[in-house]
Amino acid sequence: MKINPHSPEPSKIKEAAEVIKNGGTVAFPTETVYGLGANALCPEAVKKVFRAKGRPSDNPLIVHIAEISDLKLIVKRPPKSAVALIDEFWPGPLTIILKRKKVVPDIVTGGLDTVAVRMPDNRIALSLIRKSGVPLVAPSANLSGKPSPTRPKDVASDLFGKVDIIIDGGKTRIGIESTVIDMTTRPPVLLRPGGLPLEEIEKVAGPVRRLSEEPAVLRSKPARSPGMQYRHYAPKARMTIVEGGTEAAQGRIKRLAKEGLKKGKKVGVLTFHKYFSIEGCINKYAGTRPETVARRLFDTIRGFDKDGVDIIVSEGYGGKGLKLGIADRLRRAAGQIIKVKTC
Ligand code: TXA
Ligand code: MG
Numbered sequence: 130m131k132i133n134p135h136s137p138e139p140s141k142i143k144e145a146a147e148v149i150k151n152g153g154t155v156a157f158p159t160e161t162v163y164g165l166g167a168n169a170l171c172p173e174a175v176k177k178v179f180r181a182k183g184r185p186s187d188n189p190l191i192v193h194i195a196e197i198s199d200l201k202l203i204v205k206r207p208p209k210s211a212v213a214l215i216d217e218f219w220p221g222p223l224t225i226i227l228k229r230k231k232v233v234p235d236i237v238t239g240g241l242d243t244v245a246v247r248m249p250d251n252r253i254a255l256s257l258i259r260k261s262g263v264p265l266v267a268p269s270a271n272l273s274g275k276p277s278p279t280r281p282k283d284v285a286s287d288l289f290g291k292v293d294i295i296i297d298g299g300k301t302r303i304g305i306e307s308t309v310i311d312m313t314t315r316p317p318v319l320l321r322p323g324g325l326p327l328e329e330i331e332k333v334a335g336p337v338r339r340l341s342e343e344p345a346v347l348r349s350k351p352a353r354s355p356g357m358q359y360r361h362y363a364p365k366a367r368m369t370i371v372e373g374g375t376e377a378a379q380g381r382i383k384r385l386a387k388e389g390l391k392k393g394k395k396v397g398v399l400t401f402h403k404y405f406s407i408e409g410c411i412n413k414y415a416g417t418r419p420e421t422v423a424r425r426l427f428d429t430i431r432g433f434d435k436d437g438v439d440i441i442v443s444e445g446y447g448g449k450g451l452k453l454g455i456a457d458r459l460r461r462a463a464g465q466i467i468k469v470k471t472c
Contacts, residue, residue: 134158134298137253146260148293154178156270156284157257158298159249161222161306161324162277162427163284164193164267165292166257169203172234175266179236181291184273189239190266191224191307192246195258203233203244203264210334211312217333220250222303222324226311237266247307253298269306270295276362276427276462279304283431304424305454310337322457324423326450362462364430366397366438370463372445374471379405381469385442386410397438399429401446411436419451426455430462 132141145155152174155166165181167174169192179186192203197215200207204227207215211225229244238244249255249267258265269277272287281297288295308323310330318338319327331337369385371378382398386407389396396410401422406412415429416422433441443463447456460466 130294131297132253134251134253137256137298139256142253142256142260145257145294145296146262149174149257149261149263149265152177153293154181155257156281156288156292156295157254157267158281158296158301159193159251159254159267160220160302161249162279162301162304163270163281164249164254164265165270165288166193166265166267168261169193169237169264169266170232170234171263172236175234175236177292178266178268181288182268182271182273184268186236187239189241189245190237190268191309192233192237192244193254193258193265193267194246194248195255197248199264200246203230204228204246205230208312210317213333214310214312214330215248218325218329219248220255221248222250222307223247223330224307224309224321224323226309226313226320228313243311243313245309251298251302253296257296274361274363276364276430277306279424279428283428300424302424304426304428305451305458308454310334322454324451324454327453328450362427362430362458363464364441364462365434366441367465368399368430368441368443368463369465369467370443370445370459371467371469372447373469375402375444377469377471378444381467382442382444383407389440389442394439395437397433397436397441399433399441399443401444405444411438419448419455422446422455423451426458 154177167178207227224245224247226243226245233244270284278284279301284295303324306323308325309321311318316338371381386396390409398410398412413429415425
């Protein structure tokens with residue numbers, strides 16, 4: 130269902146909202162990635178979301194609201210610092226974990242006594258939530274484990290035939306998911322870096338504790354944010370990231386790519402430098418500026434699958450601000466990370 134992202138047609142929003150009210154599922158755009166929406170207060174509807182995505186039932190969902198006043202329906206009184214974050218950043222790419230009220234079904238929170246809440250900054254999303262008259266769960270609208278969709282055709286290639294409506298509202302603006310922060314503890318804890326830079330959050334809420342940047346699969350302790358323990362965003366091909374100084378890393382990437390080619394493999398190269406490419410490989414440049422890379426990352430990774438590559442070798446990417454979220458997604462997509470020393 131094509132909907133104008135600048136001025137959503139009321140009749141189409143109404144049709145999609147009817148589906149939600151009847152316990153159905155609707156994929157819709159947010160400013161970060163596409164989400165798969167259902168009535169958050171109806172366990173049967175939420176079950177359909179888990180089923181369509183093939184998502185493990187212990188991985189809780191984010192509840193999306195369109196009015197600040199709806200917050201008190203689902204959470205207990207939030208701490209002052211959380212209210213300050215909400216004032217500053219909603220609607221926007223920030224998800225806040227708060228103590229939940231009983232109306233939020235167990236299936237939404239995986240049985241936790243907390244719930245993740247956010248208000249998306251997208252007209253289609255906001256008008257759909259308003260018209261539905263209920264908060265919506267909306268995990269990213271991909272099959273569990275795949276890269277999140279930033280374009281309607283990516284949603285369709287994962288979920289066509291498994292959901293009731295897929296809204297086409299164009300490409301998403303940010304491209305990686307919201308930042309998730311747990312405000313039920315002091316100091317607050319960053320559970321997932323994302324579209325809103327941590328530094329912005331700290332200006333408003335004070336120091337935030339960072340969990341290890343390593344994917345949780347590599348850590349021994351149980352994950353605080355259950356979703357972070359799974360391999361994620363993964364292409365079909367095995368992906369290796371080479372981190373380190375540009376020249377040394379590119380040298381190693383060339384070697385790895387040549388080895389792959391020699392074995393008769395189709396090799397993909399993911400780069401953040403416009404003029405770096407390797408002959409005989411499928412080279413994809415995802416941009417250099419963080420805003421560009423965030424927008425293109427998932428769709429570039431999906432592109433390698435479409436080209437049928439066997440192995441992907443990628444440059445590393447990271448740093449502060451939005452780069453932190455990008456580095457997280459890139460590393461989670463990879464099966465292997467190699468660090469090269471620059472002498
Ligand atoms: O940008 C986004 O946040 C997108 C768009 C569609 O809104 N949604 C999204 O949802 O990324 P999902 O389900 O793919 O990721 C939700 C993350 C998971 O890592 C999950 O484990 C975590 O939030 N989460 C949800 N509820 C939680 C809770 N009560 N405590 C800790 N982590 C929670
Ligand atoms: Mg997801």
